[in-house]
Amino acid sequence: MTDSPEAARQTRAWAAKRPHMRLVMQTHEATWHVHGQALAIAGRSFSHEVRHNETEGLLVDLVFLARSTIIISLCTSQLARLANSIGRIAGRLETAVAMDSKEIPARDSWKYGTDESWQQPNADPAYCGGQAT
Amino acid sequence: MRERLWSAWCAVAAAAYDINTARGALSWITHHQRNGSLNVVQVAMGGGGGLGSMLQVFSKQIVTGMIVKGHSQRVNSTGHFRWYTDNSGCGNSSFECWFEPLLSSPEIAGTEYASLKMDLPLGMWLPPGANASLPPFIANMDLSLEPTAVTASFEWFSAAQVFTFRPNTALRAAVRRIEVAFAFDGFPDVGALHHSPLPLTIVSTQACTFVGAIRVRKVARSQPTIFSMLQHVNQTGSSPGRSCQLSLS
Numbered sequence: 001m002t003d004s005p006e007a008a009r010q011t012r013a014w015a016a017k018r019p020h021m022r023l024v025m026q027t028h029e030a031t032w033h034v035h036g037q038a039l040a041i042a043g044r045s046f047s048h049e050v051r052h053n054e055t056e057g058l059l060v061d062l063v064f065l066a067r068s069t070i071i072i073s074l075c076t077s078q079l080a081r082l083a084n085s086i087g088r089i090a091g092r093l094e095t096a097v098a099m100d101s102k103e104i105p106a107r108d109s110w111k112y113g114t115d116e117s118w119q120q121p122n123a124d125p126a127y128c129g130g131q132a133t
Numbered sequence: 134m135r136e137r138l139w140s141a142w143c144a145v146a147a148a149a150y151d152i153n154t155a156r157g158a159l160s161w162i163t164h165h166q167r168n169g170s171l172n173v174v175q176v177a178m179g180g181g182g183g184l185g186s187m188l189q190v191f192s193k194q195i196v197t198g199m200i201v202k203g204h205s206q207r208v209n210s211t212g213h214f215r216w217y218t219d220n221s222g223c224g225n226s227s228f229e230c231w232f233e234p235l236l237s238s239p240e241i242a243g244t245e246y247a248s249l250k251m252d253l254p255l256g257m258w259l260p261p262g263a264n265a266s267l268p269p270f271i272a273n274m275d276l277s278l279e280p281t282a283v284t285a286s287f288e289w290f291s292a293a294q295v296f297t298f299r300p301n302t303a304l305r306a307a308v309r310r311i312e313v314a315f316a317f318d319g320f321p322d323v324g325a326l327h328h329s330p331l332p333l334t335i336v337s338t339q340a341c342t343f344v345g346a347i348r349v350r351k352v353a354r355s356q357p358t359i360f361s362m363l364q365h366v367n368q369t370g371s372s373p374g375r376s377c378q379l380s381l382s
Binding site for chain 1: 150152155159181182183184185186188189217218222223231290292294295300304305307308311
């Protein structure tokens with residue numbers, strides 16, 4: 001699940017070489033160039049149909065993610081934190097691994113608490129590459 | 134040095150999270166919202182950045198709106214999550230375009246305290262047979278305290294997020310369409326979010342199914358976790374059986 005255009009591009013390229021894999025990309029072409037807060041702003045210019053379809057796709061993905069037993073967050077977003085919250089309470093989530101070391105200890109008293117139970121990867125954690133999420 | 138500190142912080146955080154408190158908080162919020170004898174205040178949607186940010190800010194506002202020093206009140210939504218709800222597909226609805234109403238219907242409100250039974254949308258998240266009864270330490274909360282002394286914890290934040298994110302009938306139907314289209318039986322799956330600057334590689338594809346950009350399905354709960362698989366893959370590069378393995382290369 002992602003609203004990152006770069007992640008979408010990489011995944012399509014990856015899947016194109018692997019016909020045995022089933023890839024579900026719900027992101028509409030109109031939103032490929034922006035993500036996160038920029039997407040929230042850019043969406044004003046979308047048609048109403050795209051707005052509705054994009055939101056449904058994003059929320060459906062979030063439902064699936066919230067059912068996971070394991071979450072690996074490459075660049076931990078607030079969507080990932082939501083999935084973590086739901087998974088914890090549901091008792092389904094066993095492990096949430098944050099691959100980006102710089103985002104997790106960050107505090108925002110209006111968005112998340114200080115004890116979200118993310119785990120550190122036991123491989124190199126610097127996967128996010130400093131990209132803002 | 135920073136990584137060591139972060140690792141230590143994660144260990145402390147993992148130990149601090151109390152699932153009973155979180156579920157108790159969710160129960161309290163659910164049944165509090167049904168209490169028709171309480172006043173209703175409006176909470177504005179739309180604060181924050183992207184949709185995830187807006188959902189989190191809104192959830193926090195729910196908690197701070199519900200519990201004020203000396204008493205509690207119910208909350209309802211007003212406004213929009215920007216274009217995510219402000220569109221013709223949602224028509225005149227906003228929050229309820231995607232989610233269950235924050236307030237229960239009048240015929241239910243105030244009458245369900247005895248049973249403390251969860252609605253279906255909450256049952257979607259809670260494990261089968263989960264008891265929604267209120268733990269004594271939450272049922273007997275001292276509302277004369279400063280609100281932050283009652284609710285300033287991730288357990289309360291997460292409970293509010295779960296209460297907010299209760300897919301309505303239409304959204305659940307959309308989920309079901311994907312399940313049917315791609316034969317998604319036997320969940321749970323494994324997920325990952327957001328961009329990686331490095332290519333994502335599936336070492337063993339036998340047991341993996343991609344959903345969305347970078348989500349991988351796990352076949353059996355008995356399998357080792359991806360957490361340990363990453364270490365295994367990185368150390369040996371080999372493939373132990375039918376495990377679904379990820380590697381960033």
